[in-house]
Structures are given as C-alpha cells and as structure tokens.
Amino acid sequence: MAEGRGLETDRAALLARYDLDTGGFDTLDQIAAFAAALCEAPIALVSVVEDERQRFLARNGLDVEETPRDISFCAHAMQGPEIFVVSDATRNPDFRDNALVTGAPFIRFYAGAPLIDGEGASLGALCVIDDKPRDDLTDLQRQGLSLLARQVMVELEGRRRDRDVIARQQRDAQAVAESDRMFRTLADTMPQMVWSTLPDGYHDYYNARWYEFTGVPAGSTDGEGWNGMFHPDDQERAWGRWRHSLETGEPYEIEYRLRHHGGDYRWTLGRALPIRDEHGAIVRWIGTCTDINDQIAMVEEREVIAHELSHRIKNIFSVISGLIGLSARQHPEIRAVADDLRDRIMALGRAHDFVRPHGPNSQPDKGEGRLWGILEQIFAPYRDALGPRIHFSGDNPEIDDRSATPLALLFHELATNAAKYGALSLPDGRVKMEVKDEEGQIRIDWREEGGPSTVPPTGEGFGSRLMQLSVERQLGGRMTRDWRPEGLSLSLWIPARSMSRTPAGKG
Known part of the structure; x- marks a missing residue:
C-alpha cells in the first residue's frame, strides 16, 4: 500500500522511533480539544495507524482507545498530503457499510489532516468527526486543522528527539562503562x-x-x-x-x-x-x-667495574712509560726513540683518561665527549706566557672511545713535528686549527704560521705513516698536506660517524 511519498514497509519500526507506549500526551489532548472546538465537531482524534490497528493518542468526545485498521478512516486520510473529507459516509460507497458508520459513533462527516514527518512518511491523521453530514469545512477550519496537524508532529518529533537523545546517552554511557571495564581489565594485566x-x-x-x-x-x-x-x-x-x-x-x-x-x-x-x-x-x-630498581643497581655495578678496569688500564700506561724511561737510562743510545715512544704512550693515556668512565669526583672540567676537550689535553704542553700557541675555532663535534685514540696520536704527531721542525720551533710561531661540519664530513684545517720555511720531506718517516694510518685506516678519512713557505698546511676530512656513534654536534 502506498503511503505518503514512499512505500509502507515496516510501520512498527517507523512508529517505534516515537516512543508512543510511554503515554504522556497531555499536549495532544489539548490540541484535539481545540480542533473539535474550531471545527464545531463533537469528536476529534489524534490517530496513529499501525499494521493491524489504529490507536488514538488523544481523543475528545470518544472513549474508544483503538479500532481495527481495516475500518479506519484515518488510514485513507494519511495517504495524501491534503485534508481528506467524507461529507456523508452513508452515501459514500467506500464507507457506507463501515462498522463505524452503521454503529457507534455513527460517523457521517469526517475530515482528517495527515500527520507527515520530516522524511515524508505518514503516521496517521488529526481528524474531526460529526454524526451529521456536512458539505465541508470552512477555509478557516481547514487552515486551522492543517496547522494543528503540524503542531501534533512538532510534539511527536520532540518525543522522538528526546528518545534518540536518551538512547544515545544510554549507548554512550554503556560505551564508557565498557571502555572503562576494558581499560581496568587491561591495566590489571599489565x-x-x-x-x-x-x-x-x-x-x-x-x-x-x-x-x-x-x-x-x-x-x-x-x-x-x-x-x-x-x-x-x-x-x-x-x-x-x-x-x-x-x-x-x-x-x-x-x-x-x-x-x-x-x-x-x-x-x-x-x-x-x-x-x-x-x-x-x-x-x-x-x-x-x-x-627500575634492579636495572639501576646493575648499571651502578657495571660502572664500578668499568671504573676499576679503566683505572687499571691507566696504570698500565704509566708502567709502560716507566719501563721505557728505565730502558732509556740503561741504554742512552735509544733515548731519542724512547722519548718519542713515551710521549706517544702518554698521548694515548690522555686520550683514554678523556673518554674513560668517570665518577662524580673525576669528571673532566669541561669538554667531555667533544673534540676540543681532548685537544686541550693534547696541546697543554704547547703554551707560553701569552697563553696557548695552538688556537682552534669553528665546530666542536662529539667524539667517543673509538675515535679518541687515533685522534690523540694524530694531533700529538702534528704538535710534536711543529715543535721540532715547524711553527712551534720559533718563539713567534703559532698554529691555527679550524673545524667545520660539512654535511656528514668533519673537516679540520691545520695552518702553521711564523715558523721556519718548510720543504717536503725526502722520505716518509714513522710519524707520517702513523698519521696516515690514524686518518685513513682507523677513521676512514683522507688527508692532504701542503708544504708552504710560511708553514705546513694540512687538511683532514673525517666521516662524522667515525668521530662518534651519535651524530656530530656543534659547540
């Protein structure tokens, strides 16, 4: 059966949205009473048509609460958008044998305005009934009945919205309760x-x-x-x-x-x-x-062991240096070689001391884990009354235990050679060092100034091979040297990842 703008497929589901079983239709009773007075009719009803029956949500002048659908006038009124009028039911072939015509309430005149929701579906009708025939309603009565029908839908839609809000609140509350239950269950298993x-x-x-x-x-x-x-x-x-x-x-x-x-x-x-x-x-x-109490205890225990091992390694450097000095005194002919070897071992000792694990009372004063920090220790002997003779500037990348040893040997050799043959061999000589981070490469420029004129060496000595080994083999970098008249110019390119396990930082 066609209904309004669509097909009637499930009236029970449609009407269930309006929560009609809870009662509380006082406003609809007032509307029905006003409709009866407006249309000068003894009966006015707010009728909702279901699958098998029509029931009256509000009624004026009638005690019956419902009737079967197959004798419902409102089932016809709700099929169109306009007011449905039956002037004399006894003369209308569709209604003259209807039980509501042949028996109480002896309907003769009927006018019903359809109750249409916002989606175009018809729920029933607001109707007025008389036991005497009439030609029609007046224009004012038609207009009023239509307005009252819309007011009925305002009330019903309000109930629907309230029901939806309550249902949504209940669903939200259930969802919150379920979420809270799941959270507490999950939390208790963690x-x-x-x-x-x-x-x-x-x-x-x-x-x-x-x-x-x-x-x-x-x-x-x-x-x-x-x-x-x-x-x-x-x-x-x-x-x-x-x-x-x-x-x-x-x-x-x-x-x-x-x-x-x-x-x-x-x-x-x-x-x-x-x-x-x-x-x-x-x-x-x-x-x-x-x-994390056990983890902290383990870390503290490892630090104690590491400090003890590091202290013993430092003692080994001291013992080796002492043995070399003792050998040099017993064999004066190897003193020069012994002194060079002892200086290199002392440089390794300073590098180890710089990167070894420290306790709260043995931390370096400054520069821990940075290039400038170890350079200050390596270059500490090369000072005069005016201060350091080797000046470094630029970036200050991070270093770690892997790079500290080759860096210490490299700069020890450079400073030693500068003191013996280069800029530091003369009182006014100076060395300038500049460090730059060039997109993953650490560039270090060593420039000697104010020393004697330099010439390339005729052969490659041990110190040169040691520097080459430190830069290329151990650090994976490259080195260039330029023997300028005013002093040695040396440039290094070392991958940042070789300087430290963490990305190079800037000082």
Missing part, C-alpha cells in the same frame, strides 16, 4: 603500575599492581595522597615536575624512589601522557610506574 587523573591532576584510579607494590589500602592514595608514597627527598621534585606537566600539557617523566610494601624505597620510572578531546582540551591523564 606488569607496570597504572594510574589516571582528572584534568586538574586529581588521582582517581590505580590498578591492581599499584596496590600489590605499595601494600596500601584501596583509595588511600587518591587525590594528593600519592605524593606521600615517594621518598622524602624526592617529593618536592616530583611535585614540581607534575605541576609543570599539568600547566603545560607536556608529557610527565621522572625517576623517583617509591615506597615498597616491604618498607624500603625502590627506584621507579614514572610517566604520564594527556588524553585530549577533539578540541585539544585535556580530559584525562594516564600514567605508569615501572620498577
């Missing part, structure tokens, strides 16, 4: 302690791991009670970091000592991230606490 706070930082949830670790009663660390779980020396620092995250929205991360249920304090890594809504506002913080 090995870390998990907690959450409101946007203002109020702690309102801890998982099972938290209570297992701390041993405190459930709920005792809600709000600000969590801070009392930290070591007294860590509380102010933890609060300060947490307040900063709350004020800025930045992630929270800190290491602190957390009180264990055994009474001792264990090092813990605390982290938290904000959860934001679609507008970027923070709606919750989710955090974790991870017990």
Whole structure:
C-alpha cells in the first residue's frame, strides 16, 4: 500500500522511533480539544495507524482507545498530503457499510489532516468527526486543522528527539562503562603500575599492581595522597615536575624512589601522557610506574667495574712509560726513540683518561665527549706566557672511545713535528686549527704560521705513516698536506660517524 511519498514497509519500526507506549500526551489532548472546538465537531482524534490497528493518542468526545485498521478512516486520510473529507459516509460507497458508520459513533462527516514527518512518511491523521453530514469545512477550519496537524508532529518529533537523545546517552554511557571495564581489565594485566587523573591532576584510579607494590589500602592514595608514597627527598621534585606537566600539557617523566610494601624505597620510572578531546582540551591523564630498581643497581655495578678496569688500564700506561724511561737510562743510545715512544704512550693515556668512565669526583672540567676537550689535553704542553700557541675555532663535534685514540696520536704527531721542525720551533710561531661540519664530513684545517720555511720531506718517516694510518685506516678519512713557505698546511676530512656513534654536534 502506498503511503505518503514512499512505500509502507515496516510501520512498527517507523512508529517505534516515537516512543508512543510511554503515554504522556497531555499536549495532544489539548490540541484535539481545540480542533473539535474550531471545527464545531463533537469528536476529534489524534490517530496513529499501525499494521493491524489504529490507536488514538488523544481523543475528545470518544472513549474508544483503538479500532481495527481495516475500518479506519484515518488510514485513507494519511495517504495524501491534503485534508481528506467524507461529507456523508452513508452515501459514500467506500464507507457506507463501515462498522463505524452503521454503529457507534455513527460517523457521517469526517475530515482528517495527515500527520507527515520530516522524511515524508505518514503516521496517521488529526481528524474531526460529526454524526451529521456536512458539505465541508470552512477555509478557516481547514487552515486551522492543517496547522494543528503540524503542531501534533512538532510534539511527536520532540518525543522522538528526546528518545534518540536518551538512547544515545544510554549507548554512550554503556560505551564508557565498557571502555572503562576494558581499560581496568587491561591495566590489571599489565606488569607496570597504572594510574589516571582528572584534568586538574586529581588521582582517581590505580590498578591492581599499584596496590600489590605499595601494600596500601584501596583509595588511600587518591587525590594528593600519592605524593606521600615517594621518598622524602624526592617529593618536592616530583611535585614540581607534575605541576609543570599539568600547566603545560607536556608529557610527565621522572625517576623517583617509591615506597615498597616491604618498607624500603625502590627506584621507579614514572610517566604520564594527556588524553585530549577533539578540541585539544585535556580530559584525562594516564600514567605508569615501572620498577627500575634492579636495572639501576646493575648499571651502578657495571660502572664500578668499568671504573676499576679503566683505572687499571691507566696504570698500565704509566708502567709502560716507566719501563721505557728505565730502558732509556740503561741504554742512552735509544733515548731519542724512547722519548718519542713515551710521549706517544702518554698521548694515548690522555686520550683514554678523556673518554674513560668517570665518577662524580673525576669528571673532566669541561669538554667531555667533544673534540676540543681532548685537544686541550693534547696541546697543554704547547703554551707560553701569552697563553696557548695552538688556537682552534669553528665546530666542536662529539667524539667517543673509538675515535679518541687515533685522534690523540694524530694531533700529538702534528704538535710534536711543529715543535721540532715547524711553527712551534720559533718563539713567534703559532698554529691555527679550524673545524667545520660539512654535511656528514668533519673537516679540520691545520695552518702553521711564523715558523721556519718548510720543504717536503725526502722520505716518509714513522710519524707520517702513523698519521696516515690514524686518518685513513682507523677513521676512514683522507688527508692532504701542503708544504708552504710560511708553514705546513694540512687538511683532514673525517666521516662524522667515525668521530662518534651519535651524530656530530656543534659547540
């Protein structure tokens, strides 16, 4: 059967959207009473037509609550967009045998305005009924009945919206409850302690791991009670970091000592991230606490061992230097060679001391892990009353234990040769070094000035081969030399990855 602008496929599903079984149709009763008065009719009804029946949501002048659909006048009225009028039902072949005509309420005149929703579907009709025939409604009555029918739909659509809102709220509440249940289940299965706070930082949830670790009663660390779980020396620092995250929205991360249920304090890594809504506002913080006490103890133990090994290696350098000096005293003819060898070993010792693991009382004063730091140690002997005679400028790339040894040998040889034969052999001689990071290559230029005129060597000595080995074999770089009249000019190109395992930085 055609209905309005579409086919009638499932009236039960259509009408179910309006929550018609809950009652509360006082406004519709008022509309029906006004329609009866406006049209001077003894009966007015708000009728909703279902699959098998029509039922009256509001009625004036009639006690019946419903009738079968097959005798419904409103089932005809809802099929068109205009008011449906039957002037005299006893003379209309479609209705003269209708039970509502032959019996109570003895319908003679009927006028019904269809109830059409916003999607064009008809729910039923607002109708007026008289037991006396009429030709029609007046123009004013027609206009009024149409307006009242639209007002009926305003009320029904409002109920529908309210029902949809309530249903959506219920679904949202169910989704939140389900999400919260899943979150708590997941959190309780995690090995870390998990907690959450409101946007203002109020702690309102801890998982099972938290209570297992701390041993405190459930709920005792809600709000600000969590801070009392930290070591007294860590509380102010933890609060300060947490307040900063709350004020800025930045992630929270800190290491602190957390009180264990055994009474001792264990090092813990605390982290938290904000959860934001679609507008970027923070709606919750989710955090974790991870017990890192064993890892810290292992690191401290490894550092103790590394310091001890490094100290012993440094002692070995000292022993070797002492043995070389003793041999030179016993064999004066090898003194020059012995002195050179001892100086190189001392340079290696300085390089090792620069990059070896340090404790809090043995840290280098400055330049730790940077090229300039080791250069200051290698060039420390080459100073005069006016200060350093080797000046370096430019970038200050990172170095590590792999590059420290070849760099120490390289610059020791350059400084030694400059002191013996080059710029540093004369009082006014100076050396200028410039370091540049050139897209993954560290370029180092060594320029000697103010020394004696230089000429290329006739043969390649041990020192030259040592520098070549340091640059090319150990550092994977290249080296060029220019024996200018005013002094040696040497340039190095060393891959940044050979200088340090981390990208080269700038000083």
